[in-house]
Amino acid sequence: MIKKFSIFLLIALVIACSSDDNSNGGGSGDNFDRSAMLTNWADNIIIPAFQSFSNDLTALETATTNFTGTVDQTNLNALRTAWFNAYRGWQSVELFNIGMAESTNYYFNMNTYPSNATEIESNVTNGGYDLSQINSYDAQGFPGIDYLLHGLGATDNEILDKFSIDSNAAGYRTYLTDLVTRMTTLTQDILNDWTGSYRDTFVNSSGNTATSSVNKLVNDFIFYYEKGLRANKIGIPAGVFSSNTLPDNVEAFYRKDISKTLTLDGLHAVEDFFNGKHFNSSVTGESMKSYLDYLNTIKDGENLSVLITNQFNSAESQIGLLTDDYIDQINTNNNKMLEAYDQLQLAVVLIKVDMLQAFNISVDFVDADGD
Amino acid sequence: MRIFFVLMNFKSTYITKATPIEPLVVFRIGFGVLMLISIIRFWYNGWIEKLYIEPSFFFSYYGFEWVKPLGEHTYWLFIICGVTSVMITLGLQYRLAIITFFLSFTYIELMDKTTYLNHYYFISILSFILIFLPLNKAFSIDSYFSKKTYKKIPVWTINSIKLLISIVYFYAGIAKVNSDWLGKAMPLKIWLPSKYDLPLIGDSLMQQEWFHYAMSWSGMLYDIAIPFLLLYRKTRVLGFAFVVIFHVFTHVLFPIGMFPYIMIVSALIFFSPGFHKKIISFLRSVFKSNTNRFTIGEYYRIRRGRLTLGIVGCFFVLQLLMPFRYIAYPGELFWTEEGYRFSWRVMLMEKMGYANFKIVDGKTGKRFYVNNSDFLTAFQEKQMSFQPDFILEYAHYLGDHFSSQGHKNVEVYVECFVALNGRLSVPYIDPEVDLYKEKESFKPKTWILPFKDEIKGL
Numbered sequence: 168m169i170k171k172f173s174i175f176l177l178i179a180l181v182i183a184c185s186s187d188d189n190s191n192g193g194g195s196g197d198n199f200d201r202s203a204m205l206t207n208w209a210d211n212i213i214i215p216a217f218q219s220f221s222n223d224l225t226a227l228e229t230a231t232t233n234f235t236g237t238v239d240q241t242n243l244n245a246l247r248t249a250w251f252n253a254y255r256g257w258q259s260v261e262l263f264n265i266g267m268a269e270s271t272n273y274y275f276n277m278n279t280y281p282s283n284a285t286e287i288e289s290n291v292t293n294g295g296y297d298l299s300q301i302n303s304y305d306a307q308g309f310p311g312i313d314y315l316l317h318g319l320g321a322t323d324n325e326i327l328d329k330f331s332i333d334s335n336a337a338g339y340r341t342y343l344t345d346l347v348t349r350m351t352t353l354t355q356d357i358l359n360d361w362t363g364s365y366r367d368t369f370v371n372s373s374g375n376t377a378t379s380s381v382n383k384l385v386n387d388f389i390f391y392y393e394k395g396l397r398a399n400k401i402g403i404p405a406g407v408f409s410s411n412t413l414p415d416n417v418e419a420f421y422r423k424d425i426s427k428t429l430t431l432d433g434l435h436a437v438e439d440f441f442n443g444k445h446f447n448s449s450v451t452g453e454s455m456k457s458y459l460d461y462l463n464t465i466k467d468g469e470n471l472s473v474l475i476t477n478q479f480n481s482a483e484s485q486i487g488l489l490t491d492d493y494i495d496q497i498n499t500n501n502n503k504m505l506e507a508y509d510q511l512q513l514a515v516v517l518i519k520v521d522m523l524q525a526f527n528i529s530v531d532f533v534d535a536d537g538d
Numbered sequence: 539m540r541i542f543f544v545l546m547n548f549k550s551t552y553i554t555k556a557t558p559i560e561p562l563v564v565f566r567i568g569f570g571v572l573m574l575i576s577i578i579r580f581w582y583n584g585w586i587e588k589l590y591i592e593p594s595f596f597f598s599y600y601g602f603e604w605v606k607p608l609g610e611h612t613y614w615l616f617i618i619c620g621v622t623s624v625m626i627t628l629g630l631q632y633r634l635a636i637i638t639f640f641l642s643f644t645y646i647e648l649m650d651k652t653t654y655l656n657h658y659y660f661i662s663i664l665s666f667i668l669i670f671l672p673l674n675k676a677f678s679i680d681s682y683f684s685k686k687t688y689k690k691i692p693v694w695t696i697n698s699i700k701l702l703i704s705i706v707y708f709y710a711g712i713a714k715v716n717s718d719w720l721g722k723a724m725p726l727k728i729w730l731p732s733k734y735d736l737p738l739i740g741d742s743l744m745q746q747e748w749f750h751y752a753m754s755w756s757g758m759l760y761d762i763a764i765p766f767l768l769l770y771r772k773t774r775v776l777g778f779a780f781v782v783i784f785h786v787f788t789h790v791l792f793p794i795g796m797f798p799y800i801m802i803v804s805a806l807i808f809f810s811p812g813f814h815k816k817i818i819s820f821l822r823s824v825f826k827s828n829t830n831r832f833t834i835g836e837y838y839r840i841r842r843g844r845l846t847l848g849i850v851g852c853f854f855v856l857q858l859l860m861p862f863r864y865i866a867y868p869g870e871l872f873w874t875e876e877g878y879r880f881s882w883r884v885m886l887m888e889k890m891g892y893a894n895f896k897i898v899d900g901k902t903g904k905r906f907y908v909n910n911s912d913f914l915t916a917f918q919e920k921q922m923s924f925q926p927d928f929i930l931e932y933a934h935y936l937g938d939h940f941s942s943q944g945h946k947n948v949e950v951y952v953e954c955f956v957a958l959n960g961r962l963s964v965p966y967i968d969p970e971v972d973l974y975k976e977k978e979s980f981k982p983k984t985w986i987l988p989f990k991d992e993i994k995g996l
Contacts, residue, residue: 198741374735469962516892516955520963524890527732
């Protein structure tokens with residue numbers, strides 16, 4: 168009986184094995200190299216993006232020093248340009264909410280909007296503020312500077328007056344400097360961590376556990392796409408999650424005419440990261456896309472990476488139809504905003520359901536048993 | 539006449555025959571110890587807090603909506619479970635202990651169906667059966683106090699445990715006889731390659747398509763064959779070796795907690811009385827226990843034997859039929875999940891979903907979408923997004939919530955996409971149906987969109 172059963176099992180195994188002989192999938196040894204993907208992410212995308220962003224912030228710091236030294240229209244214009252450039256650079260790093268960025272709540276400090284004008288004014292007037300407090304998130308970062316540079320008065324002259332002849336002028340200048348310094352310090356710390364020990368920690372954590380680099384960053388990627396990009400930039404102001412539209416919630420509310428540019432920058436960062444494209448280059452390396460393609464050679468299913476790429480492209484062209492000023496867009500024809508949202512939304516399903524299923528990565532740290 | 543003799547023969551061999559009590563005693567100790575470890579592990583992992591106290595909303599089983607976590611008092615349920623596990627192990631106030639264990643454990647499982655697992659269900663119904671079995675009639679504190687110990691019990695008591703274990707394996711086996719599992723090696727083809735970080739086999743075997751098929755087929759054969767291998771004396775050791783190897787392997791591959799150990803220890807019941815006698819005499823020597831001053835009963839007669847047998851018999855008829863209740867529903871079982879739970883369908887599907895709820899004012903047409911993380915934990919959202927009964931219950935919760943917030947003419951719609959076993963995600967729920975108007979029942983849910991593919995099988 169034992170023998171018979173063993174033979175039976177063996178035959179079953181042989182049948183099961185030989186059924187594979189004429190298929191081409193899962194060849195021996197050509198396993199996907201996740202370490203290569205992590206190396207590509209760290210060395211060619213994340214660290215260069217942070218370096219470039221850090222340079223943007225240095226320029227912003229210089230422009231701030233110039234402006235607070237001599238408050239005039241020229242310096243204000245230069246400062247605004249430096250702020251805009253850095254804000255664009257920020258879009259390339261927001262999604263890397265891992266390591267020190269995660270532990271310091273970096274992105275809350277840098278880009279919580281809408282900013283809280285009342286709190287900023289009270290900080291300026293009273294001083295003694297602590298920007299590291301959780302309830303100070305909306306009084307700092309890019310949205311905080313947006314208010315100082317574009318929202319303090321109806322005209323540029325009024326704004327210049329606030330920094331020069333207003334009774335609180337010194338307070339405004341100090342607050343502006345403090346905001347810029349804080350952003351620079353936070354960013355420099357994270358960059359130092361990456362170029363120091365964290366890079367190796369990140370690359371070497373190539374397992375498939377809730378805390379390994381691939382799982383965490385894929386989750387970050389999806390979170391950024393859903394929250395930072397889809398909801399914050401388009402969905403919330405367009406009133407997707409509320410009974411009425413909320414135009415006050417657009418990114419760069421006081422500057423107005425750059426919301427679309429920032430959205431597209433964010434989407435490009437998403438696409439480039441998905442494709443493993445090196446920062447500021449057209450070279451690509453191992454990525455989520457190539458990982459999906461590898462898994463598809465085993466599974467032989469739909470070509471998911473193509474579907475995702477196409478959906479990103481549809482979203483991009485739909486966003487392209489919006490005006491630069493979202494407040495104007497929402498008030499004149501919000502349907503365009505909703506259509507852009509719908510296109511972004513369709514990709515959520517592809518990356519959150521189909522891609523995660525292919526990677527077999529859990530949506531979050533659900534560490535309970537399964538069966 | 540002949541049938542009569544066959545039946546009488548069956549009755550004397552499998553039901554009334556007297557057999558040594560030791561297998562039941564060993565089972566009692568093993569069960570009690572493993573339950574205690576399970577409870578401690580659950581607590582230690584912080585899951586009581588995370589699964590039963592932190593969430594603001596809980597998914598109920600149909601008809602058990604009144605079973606809810608008790609806030610901070612939920613810890614008491616686990617304390618009761620743990621204490622009764624110790625009492626069961628020791629055989630102290632056994633009947634009271636096992637009834638209390640069954641009630642508290644089952645209450646815990648009914649609190650939130652998000653955490654449904656087949657092996658928790660197994661523990662629930664096993665502890666129900668154990669209420670009716672004389673597990674404390676030897677080598678127990680109960681028998682120490684009563685100064686009475688018994689040598690033999692009717693054989694059906696042991697056989698009912700064997701039957702329950704056999705049902706679990708056999709039904710799990712036939713559930714694997716389907717075209718996804720055997721014909722496509724799904725979902726193992728998704729799960730195994732993701733185990734690339736295992737030493738030695740991670741980037742070699744786990745990536746091989748033939749290995750996925752081999753695991754699917756041998757898993758199916760294993761589940762179907764195990765009860766017979768364990769029942770038949772000559773293959774018993776081989777069968778047990780398979781049990782150990784298989785469960786250790788699944789433990790390495792999947793996060794299935796205590797289940798492998800519970801099944802390994804439970805399978806010991808199939809061994810001969812002689813084997814169990816050795817374990818007990820070893821334990822007696824460790825605890826320096828002897829029965830010198832005890833009255834020794836030759837045979838323990840079950841009180842109200844007919845009634846007890848009747849209850850156990852009905853229970854098994856129900857167990858044998860339950861897994862087939864899906865036949866009463868139209869549509870693909872894996873898709874609609876109507877009749878999926880409580881049927882030993884273990885690890886058969888890789889199913890993921892995405893559910894986006896829309897709250898509409900029926901009069902003005904104004905609408906907005908819901909942020910699920912405002913109401914559900916990540917785990918609850920994951921489970922909700924591909925199971926229709928979860929979706930319906932949550933839709934009602936949302937409807938009630940927004941109505942109470944002052945929204946008028948609330949209608950609840952969902953845009954839901956589900957991917958099953960590697961198929962591309964497709965719409966799952968009819969987006970035009972106001973779920974707030976739909977009621978939960980055992981009737982087929984007409985608002986589930988049909989499955990576009992076919993999965994053949996049992």
